[in-house]
Amino acid sequence: MKQAVLTGAHYLTGDEACAEGALAAGCRFFGGYPITPATEVAERISERLPEVGGTFIQMEDEIAAMASILGASCAGVKSMTATSGPGFSLMMENIGLGIVTETPCVVVNVQRAGPSTGLPTMGAQADMMQAKWGSHGDYEIIALAPSSPQEIFYQTITAFNLSETYRLPVLIMTDEIVGHMSEKVVIPDAKEIKTVSRITPKGKKDNFKPFKPGPNGIAPMPAAGDGYKVHFTGLTHDEKGYPVMTVEAQAMMMAQLMNKIRNNLDKIIMTERYRLDDAEIAIISYGVSSRTSLAAVDEARQMGIRAGLLRLITVWPFPDDQIRRLANQVKGFITVEINLGQIHYEVQRCAGYRVPAYLVGHPGGTIISPDEVIKVLKEAF
Amino acid sequence: MTYWRVPFDANDIEISKGIVYILDDRCKGCGYCIEYCPKHMLQFSKKFNKKGYHPPVAKNPDDCVNCHYCEIICPEFAIYSAEAEEDK
Amino acid sequence: MPEPSKKISKSPVHPLDDLLRTDRIPHIWCSGCGTGTAFSSCLTAIKASGLELDNVVMISGIGCSGRAAGYVKLDSYHTTHGRAIPFATGMKLANPKLNVIVFSGDGDLFAIGGNHFIHAARRNVDLTVICVNNLNYGMTGGQVAATTPFQAKTSTTTTGNPEAPFNLPLLAYASGATYIARWTILHTRDLTNSIIEALNKKGFSFIEVLSPCPVNYGRRNKEKSLDTLKLYQEKGIIKNNANPADTDIDFEKGIILGKFIDIERATCIENYDKTCRLV
Numbered sequence: 001m002k003q004a005v006l007t008g009a010h011y012l013t014g015d016e017a018c019a020e021g022a023l024a025a026g027c028r029f030f031g032g033y034p035i036t037p038a039t040e041v042a043e044r045i046s047e048r049l050p051e052v053g054g055t056f057i058q059m060e061d062e063i064a065a066m067a068s069i070l071g072a073s074c075a076g077v078k079s080m081t082a083t084s085g086p087g088f089s090l091m092m093e094n095i096g097l098g099i100v101t102e103t104p105c106v107v108v109n110v111q112r113a114g115p116s117t118g119l120p121t122m123g124a125q126a127d128m129m130q131a132k133w134g135s136h137g138d139y140e141i142i143a144l145a146p147s148s149p150q151e152i153f154y155q156t157i158t159a160f161n162l163s164e165t166y167r168l169p170v171l172i173m174t175d176e177i178v179g180h181m182s183e184k185v186v187i188p189d190a191k192e193i194k195t196v197s198r199i200t201p202k203g204k205k206d207n208f209k210p211f212k213p214g215p216n217g218i219a220p221m222p223a224a225g226d227g228y229k230v231h232f233t234g235l236t237h238d239e240k241g242y243p244v245m246t247v248e249a250q251a252m253m254m255a256q257l258m259n260k261i262r263n264n265l266d267k268i269i270m271t272e273r274y275r276l277d278d279a280e281i282a283i284i285s286y287g288v289s290s291r292t293s294l295a296a297v298d299e300a301r302q303m304g305i306r307a308g309l310l311r312l313i314t315v316w317p318f319p320d321d322q323i324r325r326l327a328n329q330v331k332g333f334i335t336v337e338i339n340l341g342q343i344h345y346e347v348q349r350c351a352g353y354r355v356p357a358y359l360v361g362h363p364g365g366t367i368i369s370p371d372e373v374i375k376v377l378k379e380a381f
Numbered sequence: 382m383t384y385w386r387v388p389f390d391a392n393d394i395e396i397s398k399g400i401v402y403i404l405d406d407r408c409k410g411c412g413y414c415i416e417y418c419p420k421h422m423l424q425f426s427k428k429f430n431k432k433g434y435h436p437p438v439a440k441n442p443d444d445c446v447n448c449h450y451c452e453i454i455c456p457e458f459a460i461y462s463a464e465a466e467e468d469k
Numbered sequence: 470m471p472e473p474s475k476k477i478s479k480s481p482v483h484p485l486d487d488l489l490r491t492d493r494i495p496h497i498w499c500s501g502c503g504t505g506t507a508f509s510s511c512l513t514a515i516k517a518s519g520l521e522l523d524n525v526v527m528i529s530g531i532g533c534s535g536r537a538a539g540y541v542k543l544d545s546y547h548t549t550h551g552r553a554i555p556f557a558t559g560m561k562l563a564n565p566k567l568n569v570i571v572f573s574g575d576g577d578l579f580a581i582g583g584n585h586f587i588h589a590a591r592r593n594v595d596l597t598v599i600c601v602n603n604l605n606y607g608m609t610g611g612q613v614a615a616t617t618p619f620q621a622k623t624s625t626t627t628t629g630n631p632e633a634p635f636n637l638p639l640l641a642y643a644s645g646a647t648y649i650a651r652w653t654i655l656h657t658r659d660l661t662n663s664i665i666e667a668l669n670k671k672g673f674s675f676i677e678v679l680s681p682c683p684v685n686y687g688r689r690n691k692e693k694s695l696d697t698l699k700l701y702q703e704k705g706i707i708k709n710n711a712n713p714a715d716t717d718i719d720f721e722k723g724i725i726l727g728k729f730i731d732i733e734r735a736t737c738i739e740n741y742d743k744t745c746r747l748v
Contacts, residue, residue, distance in 0.1 A: 028563075029563045031559055059558070065555075071546075072560060075567065076563070077563040094552060101546075224564065225544065229542050229545075232547065233538075233547035235547065242492075243547075404481055409501075411694055413506075454655070455505070456503060458483045458509060
């Protein structure tokens with residue numbers, strides 16, 4: 001068997017780094033379906049998984065791919081799929097099944113411009129709201145937004161760790177630009193990589209309740225074959241997993257699904273602050289657009305404008321508190337993203353209209369240049 | 382169901398004897414067991430179960446040959462037969 | 470006339486109670502619905518198969534038969550509409566030790582889930598797929614399905630079904646299934662034997678079970694549940710090894726039942742190990 005963790009310095013695309021991050025995190029099942037610009041994740045991992053004792057399968061469509069990773073995860077194996085817009089749309093129903101059955105897995109969306117088939121080979125960041133609300137019903141989700149191949153490597157590991165900790169699908173919302181760019185990726189020693197696996201139950205197997213939260217608020221999860229005779233259903237269910245068609249059961253289940261995230265925001269939300277301490281203008285950005293924003297901040301500073309950047313590493317759950325605190329400090333916000341207003345409205349909501357919030361958006365297909373940010377900076381403030 | 386012929390060795394064959402057990406409250410009154418009992422030993426009872434159905438009742442309990450057909454045709458897990466204990 | 474006496478012990482225990490989530494019985498299936506009989510047959514087969522029960526998993530989709538997973542006291546997963554097979558595929562590939570049964574309905578497996586069925590059969594994923602075919606969508610009130618006979622009445626074809634139904638054994642055969650049988654709920658012993666064979670067989674096994682839906686299909690087509698069973702009795706023709714091309718369901722000329730296909734072919738996992746695990 002070959003090594004799962006390819007320790008050393010590599011020159012990798014974002015998609016390839018994602019595959020390596022998954023293997024380093026302990027992913028041993030991948031159900032995929034080809035789609036530009038995410039195909040390279042599947043190509044890389046299809047070669048690597050059998051080398052490390054895992055299994056790759058190319059399913060018949062993205063619906064099947066998503067269903068297969070839930071099945072594999074319920075068998076106790078860390079699982080992942082990767083797709084882009086059209087496939088992400090097809091996965092939505094089963095992402096909901098993953099949420100309601102509290103099944104850990106990782107879904108990578110290498111975003112391209114939409115709607116519909118859109119610009120398959122060209123990047124965008126326009127699925128951010130779909131990531132939050134794409135599956136029907138109410139729920140909390142975790143979505144990460146890496147901005148470089150190196151970061152995809154680490155965030156894929158983080159995504160697995162979060163999904164295993166909180167028992168839910170975790171989304172990696174990258175984009176064609178980061179997915180297809182090649183950069184240096186340093187993979188550390190295996191023993192330096194912290195991986196988390198779901199808590200499995202110990203003790204009595206009779207009448208086991210697979211949805212009864214443990215002391216940490218998360219229910220231990222046995223795998224199929226462990227002898228706990230669990231029942232998982234997409235129906236509203238009680239702690240035993242049995243369907244219960246009542247308003248009370250719905251309220252109880254929803255509280256569990258929401259609170260396991262809402263009570264742990266501090267542990268889940270990751271952001272990076274750049275020159276924000278004395279900033280008068282806060283730029284909010286994520287993914288590839290945060291690289292644009294970084295350049296814009298430096299340029300603005302040279303021009304004497306005190307700008308700073310809050311880079312969202314976790315986009316969902318949204319860092320409401322951080323934006324609210326910033327609203328007391330800055331004169332205004334600028335959100336930079338390759339869409340025509342998605343996270344921008346979240347920023348506006350948290351800023352509470354106390355200070356103005358502007359959007360530097362783009363209809364999709366290319367990155368935003370720092371000049372466009374500077375232009376809005378100068379016009380608005 | 383009716384039989385076509387009497388086997389030549391009918392007198393030598395020891396016919397098994399069974400007892401039929403009925404879990405009244407699981408029954409939904411479809412009548413499959415009554416219709417397909419080869420010994421025609423079941424009938425609808427007059428009583429109602431919890432759900433308001435008439436569960437079957439054995440009209441000739443001693444006729445049961447423990448063939449299990451009522452048990453396997455029943456969609457409700459509401460009836461089964463077991464071997465009758467030898468008379469002592 | 471007094472009620473005839475009946476012999477009954479204090480609290481009789483049904484022989485399948487150990488495999489049932491008895492706290493959820495009675496189940497939701499209507500009076501006369503055959504799903505319970507098919508399910509009961511499946512449980513009997515699981516017990517008789519000699520398989521280690523901890524490793525037996527039941528997965529179902531959505532619909533009346535999809536509820537089966539909620540009643541079996543095994544690891545059981547009630548998934549989304551049409552997606553039981555890909556969920557099962559992921560589970561089987563992730564842990565080949567598991568013996569995975571997909572128990573679902575005709576609408577779930579062959580309309581919304583049709584694509585998954587043909588691909589799992591093509592790959593020869595080691596699954597036992599049991600399809601309760603009641604010729605319509607029962608759970609939603611009796612709409613036309615991909616299995617509804619030509620001209621039959623349903624709530625969305627009130628003047629008759631203008632379309633032709635699938636011949637499921639032929640579809641399974643053309644897709645590559647290695648075990649194919651069809652029975653009705655009246656042929657319970659044969660059905661149980663087929664399920665035992667399928668459980669112990671490597672590869673993709675498919676068993677179609679014709680089952681009455683008196684409340685929806687039956688009501689609109691003037692068939693009480695016992696009429697449907699009599700139809701099975703009168704029109705059922707047992708013909709093992711029949712050519713799947715001849716097994717289309719036509720109640721006029723007779724419905725062919727039996728074990729049609731039982732062949733050997735390397736499974737999905739065997740071929741993956743041989744082809745992809747080069748190290």
